Amino acid sequence: MSRTFSQHLLTWFDTHGRQDLPWKHNPTPYRVWISEIMLQQTQVVTVIPYYQRFIKHFPDMPTLAQASVDEILGLWTGLGYYARARNLHRAAQLVWESHGGELPTTLEALMELPGIGRSTAGAILTLALGQRHPILDGNVKRVLARQEAIPEWPGQSKVEKQLWQQSEKLLPQTRVADYTQAIMDLGATVCTRRHPRCPSCPVKETCRAYAQGNPEAYPRPRPRKRLPLRTTRMLLLLNDQGEVLLERRPPVGLWGGLWSFPECPPQTEVALWCQEQLGWPIEEMMTWPPVRHHFTHFTLHIQPVVARIQGQGCQVMEPSDQVWCKMGTMSKRGLPAPILRMLARLREQLEGISP
Ligand code: SF4
Incomplete structure (x- = not known):
């Protein structure tokens, strides 16, 4: 029987995955949550010093819930997308008031908190608690769109639905946390937006975009429209x-x-x-x-x-x-x-x- 997508990815991860990310040490739900919010729309290399400063100031939920929004925004300065910081603060207060200071451990309850969508909730539960949930962040979307050579923009709801199904289908039964980290790492370090390193990719055999010889054509970018001034x-x-x-x-x-x-x-x-x-x-x-x-x-x-x-x-x-x-x-x-x-x-x- 041929090896599956996840097996190839996990073998690659064991030697090439990013094992030393600061949120991988002691990956509590709180620490993974902070990292996942910071990583939305921001690259790992930018996030690391912000994450380290943030965790030093706010090591746990009570310190974050009791902080002023000014303190949080001060530590967020330069990271951009400030709604993420305000949502983090609001979510910490809600967790403190309604969940006894612990992040909820179900997908549905997590998704009720401000700033936590399905992919972020799945990542928190998978990476911190080993639960089995698919994720679909920007890196994963790119890998899957190329694997399947999906021709449309992933922002369209029917395409997003298709990608979620694909993400779910590929999810292994075991080592889900490692697999989740592996597919994110693959997207960030090998299957990059520009100049993907396909010859070194562990899943190139199943990749339709690679077989077509035009991986950079996928996923299709957001249709351009002139931005208002x-x-x-x-x-x-x-x-x-x-x-x-x-x-x-x-x-x-x-x-x-x-x-x-x-x-x-x-x-x-x-x-x-x-x-x-x-x-x-x-x-x-x-x-x-x-x-x-x-x-x-x-x-x-x-x-x-x-x-x-x-x-x-x-x-x-x-x-x-x-x-x-x-x-x-x-x-x-x-x-x-x-x-x-x-x-x-x-x-x-x-x-x-x-x-
Ligand atoms: S073969 Fe290339 S395009 Fe396909 S998943 Fe690997 S790096 Fe991405």
């Missing part, structure tokens, strides 16, 4: 202490709960807006070239304006959703990537010439 103007306000004003964004919506700069509508006059909205006169200002940031569903066009506030009368009261920050002291706050880049540029300018 949104515009905003951000004010990098400086006081006479050289501090910059940061504002906490509303808890939901774009960059929810993160810190950013005040936004002034593009059609308004900046000095007038500052005087009317913040009560502070502007001494001098400078417009920077626009900054573009791409989100999944739109592109944000930011027009930065650096402005110096006049005099002393510009204190904000604590606690507040506005805060004056010294350059270089913001690392504990959750800051979106474009804001971090603008702050770095501002710091360079302040250390060189005044705006």
Whole structure:
């Protein structure tokens, strides 16, 4: 009898799998959950230092449930997709309140928690508890779409259904945790999106895309459509202490709960807006070239304006959703990537010439 897909994969995993990932040491449901959430849309190499810092700060469910969302977003800064961090916090609170502080151990109950879909729930139960569930993350989708040479985009529900069936069918009866890690590792290290290393692949005999000679054609990418453009103007306000004003964004919506700069509508006059909205006169200002940031569903066009506030009368009261920050002291706050880049540029300018 010929060897099966899972047998080939497991043999390969024993010598080529990534055995030393930090979440593989003591793989409790909590630790696997944190890693799986971080790994959504993010590569392992990026996740590792974030994971290590996060687990050091929040080693277990009680510490995470009792943390402030600000602390969590601060540790998440730079990892992107911040809804993941907010969902993690909310889920920890729910687990603390309703599940005695332990993650539930059934697929259905896990999937009721914010941010946990079927694949993440399956991975947690399989990798941490050895239960038998299929998974279908981005890497697994790619491997399976190539194995079967499925011609359509996997985002379509009928294609996704087909891939789930395939994932279920290939699941072995034993060593399910190793198999799950193996197929994820294969997708990340051999069956990569660009330039897959097919000649070294343990499952090349069954791969239809490889047999056709065009593995990179699978899976088909999301149909392109022009992303809408949104515009905003951000004010990098400086006081006479050289501090910059940061504002906490509303808890939901774009960059929810993160810190950013005040936004002034593009059609308004900046000095007038500052005087009317913040009560502070502007001494001098400078417009920077626009900054573009791409989100999944739109592109944000930011027009930065650096402005110096006049005099002393510009204190904000604590606690507040506005805060004056010294350059270089913001690392504990959750800051979106474009804001971090603008702050770095501002710091360079302040250390060189005044705006
Ligand atoms: S043979 Fe190539 S395309 Fe097919 S699963 Fe292996 S690496 Fe991916």
